[in-house]
Amino acid sequence: MTIDEVMELAPVVPVLVIDNIADARPIAEALVAGGLRALEVTLRTPAALDVIREMAKVDGAVVGAGTVLNPDQLEAAVDAGARFIVSPGLTKTLGKAAVKSGVPFLPGIATAADIMRGLDLGLTRFKFFPAEANGGIPALKALAAPFHTARFCPTGGITEATAADWLAIPAVKCVGGSWVVPKGAPDKAKIEAAARAAAQLRG
Template identity: 45%
Template sequence: MSPAAPPTDLDQLFATVRVVPVVVVEDEAQALALGAALLDGGLPIAEITFRTAGARAAIAAVTRELPELVTGAGTVVNADQVDQAVDAGARFLVSPGLSADVVRRAQHHGLPIFPGVATPSDIMAALALGLDVVKFFPAAINGGVPAIKALSAPFPGLRFVPTGGVSAANATEYLSVPSVLAVGGSWMVEKSLVEAGDFAEIARRSAQAVALAASLAPAVPTVSPAPVAGDPAVAAAGM
């Protein structure tokens, strides 16, 4: 088994904030304006995705100019991007899928990583790599809340960050599941708002997301007894 991920305060931040904005920006200027809007709305965290050519520079600019915003790199799909994110100052990594090479490179750098999982086999591979928090992606088309509840039964103690189809309308439903640490979403940082320069609306939606999370109890690690035969939750999960 690979070594467990290093201790970090990031889990506590996720458990408190509970909403992680998934950001797509083209350049440093957009990133800085958007980061300032998130902070104005009370959201101290952002995942800037490697979906554009300017992602690395954007992460570097935000970590340099807005150090109070805990900035991670998303859509990390290979070990080279791990190195780029580390060089840019990213505080955490998020991947759409599970790659042992990506996870091990992140662990080599001592950086928390949340790989995407969608199946029990994915989860078992993540556990073998020493992980106890995973991204459930894409959440909506992989069964949403019922799927997370079902997967929680055979994997007690594992925590999920569902992303993909999470919105202001259904975030509370996800966040009410005990095994959900936080949710990832882009409804407060929609690309159309960024392109239009409507950072006031981004700040307003961020404040709404903060208020939504504050209305719920903070997340805590989910440590449950091992599933036993006859347990209704296990039966519902088909295990």
């Protein structure tokens, strides 16, 4: 898949922080059943790589790794079955490694210089992060204006109530959100219902 194809699977990419490997499949099954196929498993827990392996077994799930900080983590995530990579920022080292690997890559940006660094590497799809803390919708609109080829997935502080406003921006292809899967033991029915509502969000 290309990064565009990943970003177009649904308007919301669930951002997942999962501690318990046993929760992986139930969560992935509920999200896919609700219409959210692109799943970002953040590398913030010791279980993350095993969670990616488990979720990758679920039919219809396109599982990626988030919070990827360096080439070693990128390689480990791909080896675990990640089909796309998301990072909170963009360094030349990570960017070059991602481009060389050929894996769909969504690097984090917060400034015009970040975007220009990405463009120098041949990248045009970015995660605007942390979206609300970096000035919200006005900031992204201002950044998007001079970079007309760039498209974005804002993540960080976005809620079910505000997601549609972000998705209404022409340069936004999808948003990242953690609200779809609340912390604690997974309730498959509630997750599926939240996923279904998120899948219907359109700008």
